[in-house]
Amino acid sequence: MNRPKVYFVGAGPGDPGLITRRGAQLLRRADCIIYDGLVNPAILDDCSLKAERICVRKRTGDRPFTQDQINQIIVQKARQYPCVVRLKGGDPGIFGRAAEEIQSCLKADIRYEMVPGVTAATAAAQYAGFFLTDREHSSQVIFVTGQEAPDKEQSAIDWDLLARFNGTIVFYMGMGRLDRITQTLIEKGKDAKTPAIAIQHASLPAQRLAQGSLETIAQNCCQTNLQPPAIVVIGPAAVYRKETDWFTKRPLFGKTVLITRDARGNRALAERISELGGQPIPLDAIAVVDLTDTPESKAIVPKIKQFDWVIFTSGHGIACTIDLLRKQNCDLRAFGSCQIVCIGEETARRLNDFGLRADFVPSEYVSNVLADELAHYTNLKGKKILLLRSAIAPEDLPDRLKSHGALVEQIHVYTVQPTDRQISADQDIIKLIQSSQVDWITFTSSSTVQSFLNRIGADILRQNRVKIASIGPITSRRLQENGLKIAVEARPHTTEGLIEAMVNYHD
Numbered sequence: 001m002n003r004p005k006v007y008f009v010g011a012g013p014g015d016p017g018l019i020t021r022r023g024a025q026l027l028r029r030a031d032c033i034i035y036d037g038l039v040n041p042a043i044l045d046d047c048s049l050k051a052e053r054i055c056v057r058k059r060t061g062d063r064p065f066t067q068d069q070i071n072q073i074i075v076q077k078a079r080q081y082p083c084v085v086r087l088k089g090g091d092p093g094i095f096g097r098a099a100e101e102i103q104s105c106l107k108a109d110i111r112y113e114m115v116p117g118v119t120a121a122t123a124a125a126q127y128a129g130f131f132l133t134d135r136e137h138s139s140q141v142i143f144v145t146g147q148e149a150p151d152k153e154q155s156a157i158d159w160d161l162l163a164r165f166n167g168t169i170v171f172y173m174g175m176g177r178l179d180r181i182t183q184t185l186i187e188k189g190k191d192a193k194t195p196a197i198a199i200q201h202a203s204l205p206a207q208r209l210a211q212g213s214l215e216t217i218a219q220n221c222c223q224t225n226l227q228p229p230a231i232v233v234i235g236p237a238a239v240y241r242k243e244t245d246w247f248t249k250r251p252l253f254g255k256t257v258l259i260t261r262d263a264r265g266n267r268a269l270a271e272r273i274s275e276l277g278g279q280p281i282p283l284d285a286i287a288v289v290d291l292t293d294t295p296e297s298k299a300i301v302p303k304i305k306q307f308d309w310v311i312f313t314s315g316h317g318i319a320c321t322i323d324l325l326r327k328q329n330c331d332l333r334a335f336g337s338c339q340i341v342c343i344g345e346e347t348a349r350r351l352n353d354f355g356l357r358a359d360f361v362p363s364e365y366v367s368n369v370l371a372d373e374l375a376h377y378t379n380l381k382g383k384k385i386l387l388l389r390s391a392i393a394p395e396d397l398p399d400r401l402k403s404h405g406a407l408v409e410q411i412h413v414y415t416v417q418p419t420d421r422q423i424s425a426d427q428d429i430i431k432l433i434q435s436s437q438v439d440w441i442t443f444t445s446s447s448t449v450q451s452f453l454n455r456i457g458a459d460i461l462r463q464n465r466v467k468i469a470s471i472g473p474i475t476s477r478r479l480q481e482n483g484l485k486i487a488v489e490a491r492p493h494t495t496e497g498l499i500e501a502m503v504n505y506h507d
Ligand code: SAH
Pocket: 013, 014, 038, 088, 089, 090, 091, 092, 093, 094, 095, 096, 118, 119, 120, 121, 124, 171, 172, 173, 174, 199, 200, 201, 202, 203, 228, 229, 230, 231, 232
């Protein structure tokens, strides 16, 4: 039953969302992942941290591993681990050399399974706004490798057939020989005016395309410096139309956004930025440290229900409090009949995830507004209020609540700490900013600002083109104190507000 198995998984063309559910499930389970250079490393974010990762092939022209070596690695790792994933770009069965790898497994008596993927051709066409087949223009498709020289004697490719073919022809790996491919087709009698499109980095924020005809496409690719990996599509269906180009119309398309929250927050924000077409670059500037094991935290659990109001100022506060209850063998009943305030809709939603509803959410996500509006909503005189929040939160909220006559107690259920400097990652980010490749940097709290300044410094932001997006006034103040100019401030002061502010910004 438990003999090892190798899973040949298609990673899809690039966008990490285009892997199948089965593929993603196996990646999470894998002990070892052997992946190609064409695979987007972001897909590996969800793998088990314990999994060994081996990249076996770099992009065209630079091949550190021969196919034989790859076959050997697969067999060797399958003998070492119960679950090995061989992750291949696009679909493993399309120009993927999966057949050779499977032969080595069979020879070594190693079991395997296949998981197909979205191949580059279908993704490239759809992400460029057309279809490989459509009733009007094309009822047939051919996938061809562009690796074979058209003038090779005894070619495995039937060039006469391709010249006669009236459907869609897709060339994989054709960029290096595009000139000769198109010339051969014209010489064999194909209409030089047949439409053609080349699409580079299909489905990724870096997607670009060149269009033209059989006659002009090679030259147009040269002029626009279109590079591999790219798909070349030839045929009457391969026509670019602005109105069907949904992909590059997405509001953050082509924008690179540096995000500086903790790892979990960065993942959520990155997903949203990608969805809108942007390229997120995560810098895990802070780490959330749980403080639910302190005597103060433990002691508060049986007393929570004695408070009139409990206030949460962040999702982390909620998650850590729920964790604290669990560790003390308690559940949501620990809140008794206390009323609950959440500082914003996002925090209220997080509370809702745990089955609790916020009784009050202020109109603005700022401490003094919260305190004043709550005092307006209910008489705070003599009321007992419990703040379950971060150890580094400023004192203005409790002070303001006290000024309205409330009796305030606070328990620090977590804290945030700057992460260790990762010199090489920081250097990469500095280089990107200096070469004007970063459009935005986002800050979602003053602690992320501080951590960024300690690690990378303010000068780099002052001296380069990158625009700063801040979540709210406290974060902005910290930035301004360091001589930094803010391009946009979110309103409302949520991550969704932050994204909206970047989308609506015009130079
Ligand atoms: N098995 C893969 C193809 C491997 S051959 C699949 O099914 O997609 C490698 C070639 O695929 C590249 O040279 C390029 O022609 C194409 N390709 C892969 N990913 C691509 C992408 N994101 N955009 C454009 N072409 C891509």
